[in-house]
Amino acid sequence: MTKVNSKHTADSQVILSQFMQPEHANALGNVHGGWIMKLIDEAGGLCATRHARRPAVTLAVDSLRFLSPVHVGDFVTFTAHLNWVGHTAMEVEVNVEAENLLTGEKTHTNSAYLVFVALDQAGHPVEVPGLILETEDERRRWGQGTQRQADRLSRAKREAA
Numbered sequence: 001m002t003k004v005n006s007k008h009t010a011d012s013q014v015i016l017s018q019f020m021q022p023e024h025a026n027a028l029g030n031v032h033g034g035w036i037m038k039l040i041d042e043a044g045g046l047c048a049t050r051h052a053r054r055p056a057v058t059l060a061v062d063s064l065r066f067l068s069p070v071h072v073g074d075f076v077t078f079t080a081h082l083n084w085v086g087h088t089a090m091e092v093e094v095n096v097e098a099e100n101l102l103t104g105e106k107t108h109t110n111s112a113y114l115v116f117v118a119l120d121q122a123g124h125p126v127e128v129p130g131l132i133l134e135t136e137d138e139r140r141r142w143g144q145g146t147q148r149q150a151d152r153l154s155r156a157k158r159e160a161a
């Protein structure tokens with residue numbers, strides 16, 4: 001059933017960019033993976049909050065793989081958009097791209113899927129607006145997000161048994 005207050009995915013998309021400084025480095029001199037994970041969570045949380053217009057907390061992060069290192073001096077962009085929404089839960093996809101400012105080369109370093117839950121003033125899960133799906137790509141992402149959420153719930157059920 002379509003919710004009456006549904007919104008477009010473009011309304012909540014977030015693009016967060018940060019220049020990687022020496023203070024973000026690990027012992028090898030590359031950017032610390034934990035710093036990238038923090039910014040993934042931040043971009044995802046901003047996107048979910050923008051959609052819900054409510055505080056949104058991170059409930060789950062799917063497995064995260066670094067495809068290539070991020071270097072100090074890279075300009076890194078985190079693009080977050082909603083794939084799927086349930087009653088109170090939202091799946092956000094965050095894509096990470098590192099740009100070498102001197103050569104212009106851009107490298108896709110990660111994609112992550114996170115689930116956020118919107119909270120009311122008492123800190124309880126609260127209903128979020130629906131998503132208006134207009135393009136083939138949005139419908140495909142919704143279908144894949146629905147499947148991933150079903151997998152998460154069945155995994156959680158198995159782990160609790």
Ligand SMILES: CC(C)(COP(=O)(O)OP(=O)(O)OC[C@H]1O[C@@H](n2cnc3c(N)ncnc32)[C@H](O)[C@@H]1OP(=O)(O)O)[C@@H](O)C(=O)NCCC(=O)NCCS
Binds near residue numbers: 085
């Ligand atoms: C997020 C939180 C409020 C959810 O509380 P809860 O009692 O589990 O809430 P519910 O059982 O009503 O579930 C809320 C939604 O999460 C979904 N959900 C529950 N477990 C899930 C899981 N393992 N994976 C994905 N989604 C899940 C539910 O299906 C429901 O979605 P829906 O309303 O769209 O159907 C609670 O778990 C919490 O406060 N967690 C800590 C969050 C936090 O502090 N994050 C920052 C970490 S530092």
